[in-house]
Amino acid sequence: MDQLLQFVFSGLTVRAVYALVALGFTLIYNASDVINFAQEEFVMLGGMVTVFAFAAGVPLPLAALLAIAVAVVTGLLLHRFAIEPARGASAVTLIIITIGASILIRGLAQIVFDRQFHSLPAFSGEEPIRVLGASILPQSLWVLGGAAAIVAVLWLVMERTLLGKAVRATAANRLAARLVGIDTTLVLAFAFGISGAIGAMAGILITPITLTSVTVGTLLALKGFAAAMLGGMGNPVGAVVGGLALGLLESLAAGFISSTYKDAVAFLVILAVLFVLPQGLLGRRGVERV
Amino acid sequence: QAPIRIGSVLSVTGPASFLGDPEARTLRLYIDRINQSGGVLGRRLELVLYDDGGDANRARTFATRLVEDDRVVAIVGGTTTGTSLAMIPVFEEARLPFISLAGGIEIIEPVKPFTFKTPHTDKMACEKIFDDLRKRGLTRVGLISGTGGFGASMRTQCLRVAPAFGITIAADERYGPGDTDMTPQLTRIRNVQGGVQAVVNADFGQGPAIVTRNFAQLGMGVPLYQSHGVASRSFIELAGPAAEGLRLPAAALLVAEQLPDNDPQKPVVMAYKQLYESTQNQPVSTFGGHAFDGLMILVEAIKRAGSTDGARIRDAIRQTRGFIGTGGVVNMSETDHMGLDLSAFRMIEIRNGTWRLLD
Amino acid sequence: MPSGRLSPRLATVAGLAVLLFLLWLVFPSGFFLRIATLVWINALAAVGLNLLMGLAGQVSLGQAGFVGIGAYAVALGPRHLGLDPLPSLGLGLLCAGLLAFLVGRPILRLRGHYLAVATLGLGILIWLVLNSEVAITGGRDGIQVPRLVLFGWRVAGAATWYWINGLTLLAGVLVALNLEDSPIGRALRALHDSEVAAAVAGIDVARAKLAVFVIAAVYAALAGALLALFNRFVTPQAADFLHSIELVTMVVIGGMGSCLGAVVGAAVLTILPQALTVFHDYEHAVLGLMIILFMIFLRQGIVPGLAVLLAKRPA
Amino acid sequence: MARRQRMLRVEALRSGYGRIEAVKGVDLEVSSGEIVALIGANGAGKKTLLRAISGVQPVTAGRILFEGAPIEELAAHARVALGIVQVPEGRQVFAPLTVEDNLRLGAFRRGRAETETTLGEVYALFPVLAAKRHEPAGRLSGGQQQMLAVGRAMMARPRLLLLDEPSMGLAPLLVDQILEAVVRLRARGMTVLLVEQNASAALAIADRAYVLETGRIAHAGTGRALLDDPRVREAYLGI
């Protein structure tokens, strides 16, 4: 019983970071149909900039803000100098550009920072909280809470404001969006900027638990992407549901089935879900008619 | 006169970069030093270094490039066991001495004519740990390893040698690269039928730090052992207070200051440590030390051979006796292309946030 | 078409053949031949993937999984089944094709990014098995591959491999081009744009997609087998996600839907990392930058992009 | 009638797709409060011309003046802000968004308060849209999507409305309604440039009209005059 509880805690807290990464994907996808493979670099920048600023004596909250700012600026630069010049290119072309950007950002980060692993102090201590024989780190609750807060804000913006609708409209039909007066360039810049911020927050929140280095993001991004698809691409709530579901799956598989093949179990379940629900758990059904 | 070209292929970037990076720094640092003091055989040394990013296929391509294009006389490199194994046939065919910096025992067993290595093998790490466990009277062990190259091959070795030490591996759990939370695996180990008396973690990188923290979080209440894969200052920082009391086998370099003054390794490791830390602005790790050892063994062999001919250098390397490196005292032979024994490993405990030499 | 002129299909193949011959004459060292050989091998996988992605519009992020199956077949066949490398290779192609056939139907019902994540999962599953079943595959550190012996002839030497792989690629390109220029090829291109219109035209969309998925898998497996035989060594990296991404990037950089583009893309991504070693620490940054620039300035890919540029220039 | 001010003036406009030139030097004027019809065969360049005016199609030469000021350098969204709004060919609704979101996005550049009244007007004109306000636009029937496209443009309260075949796919009754609505909108001060295949209906409500042939203006005149022009009758009205 306490064993099950431990697996559930493990699945829902630390791994809530998948949800955060998935959210970052979702936002850019929502605006442009593009899977941003540079998303993982935002996560990396969030962690690394905070670590280096903190080490240089900047107080932790300020260091975190600085990291978010760096990631936002990186997102904006990525949009301005890599995505915008290729305006009108197909989604696949843009995706390859984000792959190039990912390699570029990481290459530069390896020079600016170093290739070591780093950590940050936990925000509210290391003392584990014990519940019914299972234990959670306080920082894990930060991750979960952060994910909840971010998704709430994002959901409100996307579903309840005209700006959010403009983002979705831009992805749905770029030509029509321009014809109703949406500055699609601005919308995309917004998406990349905010996505950078979300990525950085994910990086900052998890670094005290999972540590960081310039190569930390790759697998995280892969799982974030899978989580986004499991939840149903384009839906912020789906991203979170997908992220938590993937986390839970992984930890239950590691706990009860096989730690060697826990990722395999997770992916098999994703395949099974997509087989039944080709649009993911909460994805919007196709709406095109002939 | 033309410089003597020494080749190297390291995983300077990618998942093993924190091994490859100090290795590359060490090679550059010492080749400069050697050149400043007049080179070898009156000739300058030139380092040709490629970054394989941890990819075995790329490593093999660079190996070919070193042989055919750069025409190096010998190679010091190969950060991981996988990249080393991929390169070996190239160097063997070209009959060029190759000193690998990776831990896997497959590199030198069976012995290949031109292949050597400097780090202790993962098998030795298992033996050293099991030896310590036996002394403490602990026999039921939970093993948790990363699925990366280092972790996977050390796991294999530990499973293989455990019976010889009377150790039972009661639990065998694994985690993937980039995993952020190992509490499910550790919970399983804790709850295994019959319980465990100690846990051994085989891996390098951030995995062991997370395992150590999760271990404390869960209050496992048994001793934790890590491998020599965590033998760098940053591990203690990363693992934090959770690391208190854990043990690991490692090279003397890690506890340079604590070595008794009569320890033959002391001057060597102190000198390396001081030079590295003063020039590189980062703490030493034993990984850079392996590169130092490899380079020095090679340079002395070239001097002894008085030639840059591959076969002659190889013969000279084989005759290395009593070489004192950061990893231990090296005695090579026709049948032993590493030349270290278990005494090269020191058992170390973390206490008060720093390494403490135990034996 | 004036008689005596080659069809574009045969012209492409003839051009490649001439290139193959010229490079062999020109290259001074085995190293260059080795790089060229790797280009041919990667190109083979990319040409197959281009049929799936460029022609039929079905993205696969798990293609390296099939590369891995082919590669491990030639390593494991001789070791565990006592087969010679050549039959092992055949077995590998069969396994890859069969696996693609079995999983293809459910997976290919998915579209776009959902298909991408499903193929990604498939690739990761294959990689995980290769990585974890240490007793059989040697695990993460990889495994040796025996030398290829063809009817008593021990295949060795850079030039030999250069020719074997070069000619295999030629055959692969020819077959791919043949396919494009057939009813099946037109069916694939059609369903790329509109599955329902293709179906109404009488095309069994599910079957066509499945067929090209299997063909692409066999191409990938063949490339994997050749890579392993050539390297005489294989690690699970052959099957890993980054390799899949690399293959996709080759296809897109070269030009989606262009067979020649796939070859060019493979050449660019195989040669660049070698050429960029002169930038030392900046190697990765420069590689990323170049990918971005390629895609900005030749957004349909190198081959179609250059074709447009050349066409614009007044004759 | 009071002297009308010139609202839109297109001078020697050229535009196309790569090497294909679709608009080959068009001069055209629309005064404020006018309905100007533009008719022409398939491929004459009507879509291209309207898109160039809206700023979603690059212009290779020529000028576009809106109330005397050149706008060819302005981005599309800035032209919408000036009051130039288009109902594009092929409907171009935001398929995954609901009908109501589509309409509200039509008023993207306007204040919230006015939006609600206009929304009511659109729903009054097309009651079926009100009934389906929470459906994704992509699920509507073809004609319903066309209504949505027209309604979305009305939401912007444009000063100059560019209509690319607003009657396409609409039932006969609705075609009349749409054209009547256009006339009513004019009465409220809106200016309209109307591309219509239903040429006789378009010419009947137009103050003036242009005939576009392979990228060039072939005829121009009042709606009445063109309706009576035998060449136009034969080539475009089929009479």
Added chain:
Amino acid sequence: MSAIAAQEIGISFGGLRALDGVSFSAEPGEVFSIIGPNGAGKTTLFNIISGVYRTREGKVLLAGEDVTGLPPHRLAARGLSRTFQNLQVFFRMTAEENVMVGRHLRERQGVIGSLLHLPWVARQNRATRERARELLAFVGLADRARDPAGSLPYGALKRLEIARALAAEPRVLLLDEPAAGCNPVETEEIDRLIAAIAARGTTVVLVEHDMKLVMRISNRILVLNHGRMLALGSPAEVRGNPEVIAAYLGRHGAEAAHASG
């Protein structure tokens, strides 16, 4: 025997009853039109008949055989073809290649032969291309054969779809608003086209809002309203039906009468 028959077709989307008890049949060589207000269910009926949508209510018979629920490609093999109201053109292909795809069912498909490009493949490609050219000429697009479909104007794309559908040599052809985007002169061309198709014995089922065209060319007309059959009869009958006038035609009934009279 009817070339095509629908019996008691019904379908619901959520709460919406899009079709309810719709039946009709059309004979070889007949031009059978379906009209009705926007959203009446005309396109949905086409989607069901051609296998794009599935429903449990009702039956579809093709030349007397029950084909209910067959997927589109199987129906195509039995001689049914269609065009789309929302264009479904292969935009990455040329106009000619679009029509060549339409020949799919009339082509030999040997995989091995295709991979090896055996002589019959080249021969067949030539024949298919030739046939595609003829069809493009038939719909008036001969001069745009080599153009990418994406560069064709809207009206041309409608005709391209007709050519592609004809390429399969269907026995039943469903046309969904073929004249949308065409001016009256171009519509007359379509008129002639449809007449020629029907004259060859092909059954044409036509959905169209251009009443002049419909009244002029149809043998019989089915009127749908809110998913139900409002009327079925000859053009004259339908035109005079007050319910049809109120729901759909308005004053256009008279205008259309003028056109066909």
